[in-house]
Amino acid sequence: DAGVTQSPTHLIKTRGQHVTLRCSPISGHKSVSWYQQVLGQGPQFIFQYYEKEERGRGNFPDRFSARQFPNYSSELNVNALLLGDSALYLCASSLFPTGGSYEQYFGPGTRLTVT
């Protein structure tokens, strides 16, 4: 079975632009989470979606938004890009959203560079 897939793998944008990142979860997984990993730091939680509903939001500005589609794939949108948004964006999928019993499987990430 395919793992979590993310597209694109790399992206270069200019300050002020908008970006959309995409994630396809493992088949059968209904929950998707997004994390931001700035160089030299651990991943930071941005959003979690389950059955198309937002189930959790991290401490990120409203410029960050996301949605989940009926096929459980997800998009992360970032508006008005700042230099500080440059990071590896990771998507993780799990069967269900709660606690640690349901392992989160991570995709390879999208490397976003803002110039």
Add this chain to the structure above:
Amino acid sequence: AQSVTQLDSQVPVFEEAPVELRCNYSSSVSVYLFWYVQYPNQGLQLLLKYLSGSTLVESINGFEAEFNKSQTSFHLRKPSVHISDTAEYFCAVTPVDGNKLVFGAGTILRVKS
């Protein structure tokens, strides 16, 4: 809220030597604990996890970690490392009834021949 501290940013070690990567956490509620590994240009892979029961948990590739509630620690150990263990290791926690992972800053393990 939860926080995770990984005490060493880099750990250099010779092949076949033992290694310990340290992790301490802070939380006002019960948590599950995890170690993830990230190889260059790849996503995170779960190495091992503690949910309940025995405080010593093991991975299939020889790593082990021990949950110490009194010291709020979850240190990762391996008795003999290989070159292929070179990677970045992240300690993480999640509240038992929560839905997000809180990660430490990571420890880069460099195994030298």
